[in-house]
Amino acid sequence: xxxxxxxxxxxxxxxxxxxxxxxxxxxxxxxxxxxxxxxxxxxxxxxxxxxxxxxxxxxxxxxxxxxxxxxxxxxxxxxxxxxxxxxxxx
Amino acid sequence: xxxxxxxxxxxxxxxxxxxxxxxxxxxxxxxxxxxxxxxxxxxxxxxxxxxxxxxxxxxxxxxxxxxxxxxxxxxxxxxxxxxxxxxxxxxxxxxxxxxxxxxxxxxxxxxxxxxxxxxxxxxxxxxxxxxxxxxxxxxxxxxxxxxxxxxxxxxxxxxxxxxxxxxxxxxxxxxxxxxxxxxxxxxxxxxxxxxxxxxxxxxxxxxxxxxxxxxxxxxxxxxxxxxxxxxxxxxxxxxxxxxxxxxxxxxxxxxxxxxxxxxxxxxxxxxxxxx
Numbered sequence: 001x002x003x004x005x006x007x008x009x010x011x012x013x014x015x016x017x018x019x020x021x022x023x024x025x026x027x028x029x030x031x032x033x034x035x036x037x038x039x040x041x042x043x044x045x046x047x048x049x050x051x052x053x054x055x056x057x058x059x060x061x062x063x064x065x066x067x068x069x070x071x072x073x074x075x076x077x078x079x080x081x082x083x084x085x086x087x088x089x090x
Numbered sequence: 091x092x093x094x095x096x097x098x099x100x101x102x103x104x105x106x107x108x109x110x111x112x113x114x115x116x117x118x119x120x121x122x123x124x125x126x127x128x129x130x131x132x133x134x135x136x137x138x139x140x141x142x143x144x145x146x147x148x149x150x151x152x153x154x155x156x157x158x159x160x161x162x163x164x165x166x167x168x169x170x171x172x173x174x175x176x177x178x179x180x181x182x183x184x185x186x187x188x189x190x191x192x193x194x195x196x197x198x199x200x201x202x203x204x205x206x207x208x209x210x211x212x213x214x215x216x217x218x219x220x221x222x223x224x225x226x227x228x229x230x231x232x233x234x235x236x237x238x239x240x241x242x243x244x245x246x247x248x249x250x251x252x253x254x255x256x257x258x259x260x261x262x263x264x265x266x267x268x269x270x271x272x273x274x275x276x277x278x279x280x281x282x283x284x285x286x287x288x289x290x291x292x293x294x295x296x297x298x299x300x301x302x303x304x305x306x307x308x309x310x311x312x313x314x315x316x317x318x319x320x321x322x323x324x325x326x327x328x329x330x331x332x333x334x335x336x337x338x339x340x341x342x343x344x345x346x347x348x349x350x351x352x353x354x355x356x357x358x359x360x361x362x363x364x365x
Binding site: 009010014015018024034045056059064065066067068069070072079080083086087090 | 109112147152153154175238241242252282283284286288289324326354356
């Protein structure tokens, strides 16, 4: 990132997950996310939802559903458990 | 002149190669049989080249640089990109493409108002690679990938996808190559990925969509609104590939090969053929 906000309400939070999913050490980073997130211009609500992680809040904040799903799997969670997890969080 | 010789439409979910046990056995068998039917049709038609039209799942295209439509312009590509980081059921491998055909489409489109983006280096994801692994496992036919943004709104309208499909058919007829061309559309039907709706299948929408598609009523599909499609699932926007195919074969009837709402796959799975 340039360090300058683009003004897009969804760019930075999507960028975090997109970058993470391309990082060969993604699984290790997910185990200790705070340092990785420090490199991004995120609002407090965005940072909280990513750290949670709060799947429904991520969607509310404009994360693309494909990236929410990928973020879920990066946490070592089985993809077929996603519907139950997101329903339980409601 | 080239000839548009075959149209194939199929759902493209990866469960069929890496999570088969999640689906009902009889429904998965129907899906498998459908793939065999489509593969035979492709082999019988023996196209010299195929276009494969699909969504992409935010593996390559991201919101920092996101075209509505993109053509892969190269002699080869590789995928599935997912297989580079995990066991995906099919290996990461190389597929032949056709630079000259892709370049012809891009140049003609840019001259006629279909402003294709191009990619000359693209590791494709399951939307393209899973159907190819079933339809042409030996890689006999060179394949040119065509991307439609179905994942990051705002999406191209169904009407625009239909119009681009009509343009594709006309452009193929004007390709001075004497070759036979197939179009493979992948994705859909109703499903959600990564949203609260995941697991919901709108079978009523799917059957209505298939009825229109198979009756050659592409104009009815082009008239669908983004909201109507999105209401059936966060990933249902992938039906845009079917709508582009309907445009390419405007007015032509299709054979309905199969439809199964496979709950374990979270997807209304469908296949159709225009021979």
